[in-house]
Amino acid sequence: MKLAIASLLVGSAAAFAPSAPVGVRSSALNMAETATEPAKTYAKLPASIKPGVVTGQALVDLLDDAKARGYAIPGVNIVGTNSINACMEAAMKYGGPIMVTFSKGGGQFIAGKAVSNENDQASIAGTIAGAKHVHEVAKLYGVPVVVHTDHCQKAWLPWIDGLLAASEEHFAKTGEPLFSSHMLDLSEEPLEENIAICKSYLEKFAKVGILLEFELGVTGGEEDGVDNSDVDSSRLYTQPEEVFYAYEQLSQVPGGAFTCAASFGNVHGVYAPGNVDLQPIILYNSQKYIQEKIGSADDKPMKFVFHGGSGSSVEDIQYAIGAGVIKMNIDTDTQWAFWDGLRAYEAKYHDYLQGQIGNPEGPEKPNKKYYDPRMSLRAGEEAMAARLIKAAEDLKCVNVLN
Template sequence: MAMSAVAFTNVAVTPTAQAPKALAARTTQPGQGDEARQGPTLMKLSSGLALGALACRRSMRTSRKAQAIDEKRFPVLSRSEAPLGVFPKMPKTVHPGVVTGQALKDLLNHAKENGYAIPAVNCVSSSSINACIEAARKMDAPIMIQFSAGGAQFYAGKGLDNTQFHAAIAGAVSGAYHVRAVAEQYGVPVILHTDHCAKKLLPWFDGLMEANERFFEQQGEPLFSSHMLDLSEEPLEENIEICVKYLERMAKFNCGLEMELGITGGEEDGVNNEDANPEDLYSKPEEILQVYDALSKVDNGFFTVAAAFGNVHGVYQPGNVRLEPKILDRAQKYIAEKVGMEEGSKPVSFVFHGGSGSDLKDIREAVGYGVIKMNIDTDTQWSYWSGIKDFETKYHDYLQTQIGNPDGEDKPNKKYYDPRACIRSAEESTVQRMEQCFEDLRCVNVLGLGPPAPPSNVMGPRRGGLPA
């Protein structure tokens, strides 16, 4: 898809309240036709006219010229095809909001070439998504938001039937639309991803493929940036065969694939590998070469590899987890030699699973060997809970009844038990933990935007917020 871009200086420049007016103004640009001038009334058109307008927009994609846009837009609803802005330190394809296709490739290659990795966080709510993207903007960096099947089901609601993984599909799609609606507003590039998909979860994966294909027909890009297949419990040949089949399908709509070989120890999201064979926790260079050879043959395919080097989900006592990042270094050298690359090349883009609780030395070493993404889930779960726990401790005496507190028997407590208060505390705690993660991965000030301006017109519980 042809994309134009304009200089991106900072986050917002136009108050949200003005966005609807500006959005209507954009619909009257020359060459967009009478239908485009209808603004909000477009939603009342018949499906036939709506499809006609969609076809018209597609035909104009390649001819639209770059133009200065001095406002935020709403990417799920907006008519604007061009992403807003570029970053001083990033490839020109990388833009604020969800990145896919060539922008995704360029972003991950930039990470590998410049020696940093991108934090990837499993999110289960819009609140956890917001906290992670807020942290990314604060650290002037990209981020990866991802959903597991269980997390996606929770996002949709545990009261929703999940036969054939319908709730998990709906939750992942719903979460994806939320990310798309807010990521560009924060002004950072976001990789939208799904996590571990074992063989028994392939119906969930198939539903997401269909969602991508439908979105691609409408928007010219996939709904998600990439997806992970975790068939590490299957024989390697079957693992590779299924990954190739899906990558061939995904390449048609410019979606990336993350595949896993070897086993990630520990327990996460219902997958328990605490008793895994120790040998399965360490991948062999020959196995990684098999994967690289097979997936590299897929035309327009883009993939990353979650190789095992002792990774374990969860946090354990020091000494219980033995990471061997040099496995990745040996694999890079082995593959580079076999495929005829220059010495020092890093042909494989590796991902690091089980980053929570890992030693900083191991993290930095792995990044040096071509890790471009690290998963962090356990630590952000704790940070979110920790924020709520600390809030309850601080305001305990105001959270026991609706009326009556240390300030008086008739004093109301609404602004204390308003869920926005404790949830915001959880978000702030998560932002703080994510700052450490960005630092550990050397993923700080890589966009070139500088620090964000303080948000304005921030409304809180009871307007006045809570006492310090």
């Protein structure tokens, strides 16, 4: 039985292997491969991974490397170019990859809260604009950057449809999608419906080299319009059987690449110690269950992502990485860091920010260089980048390039 299931899954699961079969590669995950072996850009990473936006087979190779070497990539929610740039600045300093993550609300904010979001038009336009910004400047930072989108529930799928259309257009012109990956959070739906919808989208994603992140179970708390603060606690813990069902179904998509946001007590937001009961052992049990089902030599066949990580102990984070977590979402802590940078700037220059003219140096001294928005926003960027460097240390993502 094990051999039969393994034979069923081998073609599609190979999309996650460092050297996938020709049939899988030809699907768009490796469209740009040449007959000669490409020169390596980073000493410690596969040759497919270059500075700038990483998609398709290069993204699969990057996540494979993270799983094999035991580090996780920070996946950071952003709200504009200031937070995007802070992410890439941090990655440049800690010497590792970064995932820039757009939420539906973040995309709307980039487009402008004053414009109508009828039919998700602002969320779609703003997210696309943000992604294009990353594509234009990412190479300047010299690090691999993953352009990702966060939680998309069933009612929000038109948002993803709009972004997919933009990626298809970009792919037709460049051979690469605009977005590296999308997350579909259909955890409120029955398991079979959740995975069926994910599978239908993965079939579309695979054609242009986009990776799917899907959610099983529910991440508690509240984030960006998704409120699970009152959810039944039993739904915070995914079962190994559910993870295997998803793995088996999604592995049937030719050239499909996916990661799993399995719930193991995760909660969005930050809480006092002891208020969140994380059980990362669930991830280990799920890996073992899948391995036994398919008869695989790989003891971590599934790539997991960690949502709701703010406030988690370093011990829990690194224990989860050992179970195959290759990315952790970060939002609450970086929001605070950005604000704290602004607050500290105002406190330092308070007496220079009370009027356009007049400060402690004299009643006729101008203050323009202090209230120039770039000054306070830069302070926010620096504080956010510093917090992300600490996160990268916790995730063992420091100096993983060279």
